[in-house]
Amino acid sequence: MTTSSASQSGRLDPGSGIASERRRLTNLAYRMLGSLADAEDVVQETYARWYGMSAERRAAVVSPGGWLTKAAGRICLDLLGSARARRERYVGEWLPEPLPDRTGLVGGRVGGAEGDAVDPADRVTMDESVHMAFLVVLESMTPAERVAFVLHDVFRYPFPEVAEIVGRSPAACRQLAASARRRVRTARRPAAAGHHDALVREFRRAWAAKDIGALVGLLDPGATSTPDSGGVVPAVLRPIVGREEVVRAFTAIRDLQPGIELLERTVNGQLGLVAQVDGVTVTVLAFDVADGGITHIWAMRNPEKLRAWTAA
Numbered sequence: 001m002t003t004s005s006a007s008q009s010g011r012l013d014p015g016s017g018i019a020s021e022r023r024r025l026t027n028l029a030y031r032m033l034g035s036l037a038d039a040e041d042v043v044q045e046t047y048a049r050w051y052g053m054s055a056e057r058r059a060a061v062v063s064p065g066g067w068l069t070k071a072a073g074r075i076c077l078d079l080l081g082s083a084r085a086r087r088e089r090y091v092g093e094w095l096p097e098p099l100p101d102r103t104g105l106v107g108g109r110v111g112g113a114e115g116d117a118v119d120p121a122d123r124v125t126m127d128e129s130v131h132m133a134f135l136v137v138l139e140s141m142t143p144a145e146r147v148a149f150v151l152h153d154v155f156r157y158p159f160p161e162v163a164e165i166v167g168r169s170p171a172a173c174r175q176l177a178a179s180a181r182r183r184v185r186t187a188r189r190p191a192a193a194g195h196h197d198a199l200v201r202e203f204r205r206a207w208a209a210k211d212i213g214a215l216v217g218l219l220d221p222g223a224t225s226t227p228d229s230g231g232v233v234p235a236v237l238r239p240i241v242g243r244e245e246v247v248r249a250f251t252a253i254r255d256l257q258p259g260i261e262l263l264e265r266t267v268n269g270q271l272g273l274v275a276q277v278d279g280v281t282v283t284v285l286a287f288d289v290a291d292g293g294i295t296h297i298w299a300m301r302n303p304e305k306l307r308a309w310t311a312a
Contacts, residue, residue, distance in 0.1 A: 028150070253275075260275055
C-alpha cells in the first residue's frame with residue numbers, strides 16, 4: 001500500500017476535522033477483514049489517499065468522514081477479494097486475529113441513519129460483532145456480502161450509501177445483506193454472558209487441576225477445537241472434533257510444556273484464556289458456548305497474530 005508523510009507518521013491535520021475518524025475506520029476495517037494489522041494498513045492507505053489529493057479537492061469534499069468511509073470500504077472490498085487466494089495457500093486453518101481488551105474497538109455504535117428496517121431479533125450489537133464466533137461466520141461470506149452486511153447491519157449505513165461503496169444497486173446490496181443475515185442467523189447460538197464466563201473459568205480450573213473428567217464434562221459432545229499456527233509453530237493443521245479428542249489435545253499441550261500457564265483475559269469482547277510461557281503469550285483461546293457446554297475453542301498460535309498481545 002502507498003503511504004504519505006502525514007499518514008506514515010501518524011500525524012493528522014487537526015484542523016481538517018478527520019483526525020477523529022481513525023478509530024471509527026479501524027472499527028469498520030477490522031470487522032470487514034478480521035485482522036487488526038490489515039485494518040490499520042487500510043486506515044493508513046485511506047489517509048494516504050486523502051492527503052494525496054490537492055488542498056483544493058479536499059476543501060471541496062462536503063463530508064470528509066463519508067469520503068474516508070467510502071475509500072476505506074472500497075480498499076477492504078479489494079483486500080477481501082485477494083485474501084481468498086492468500087488463505088488458500090495458508091498452512092492449516094486461518095482464523096481472525098484475536099483482539100485484546102481494547103474498548104475503543106468494541107463499544108460505541110457508529111454509522112448513518114437507519115433507512116431500512118431489520119428485525120430486532122436479527123440485529124447485531126457492536127460488542128457481538130467483534131466476538132470470535134461472529135467473525136468466523138463473516139469469513140464464510142463473499143466479499144460483497146461481508147462488506148454490505150457489516151456496513152448496514154452493524155454500522156447502520158443505509159443501503160444507498162452501501163451501494164456507493166460496493167458498486168452495486170441499493171436493491172442488490174439489500175439482497176447481499178439479507179443473504180449474510182441468514183448465515184448469521186443459522187450459526188447463532190446465543191448464550192448468557194454469565195454462562196459463557198462460568199464455563200471458561202471452570203475450563204481453566206479443571207485444566208490446571210489436571211481433572212480430565214471435569215474437562216470432558218464442560219464440553220459439548222460435538223465440541224471442536226480449531227488451531228491456527230500458520231505453520232510457524234507446531235500445531236495440528238485440522239480442527240479437532242469430539243470432546244474426548246479436544247481434551248486429549250489440551251492435556252498433551254500441558255504435558256509437553258510443563259511451564260505453561262493459562263490466564264483469564266478478555267478476547268474479542270468476551271472472556272477467554274491466554275497461554276503464557278515465562279510471561280510470553282504463546283496462544284490465545286476464544287470460546288463459543290451453548291446450553292450443552294463449550295461448543296468451540298479457537299486457538300490462535302501464529303505469532304504474527306499475537307503481536308497485539310505482547311503488551312496485553
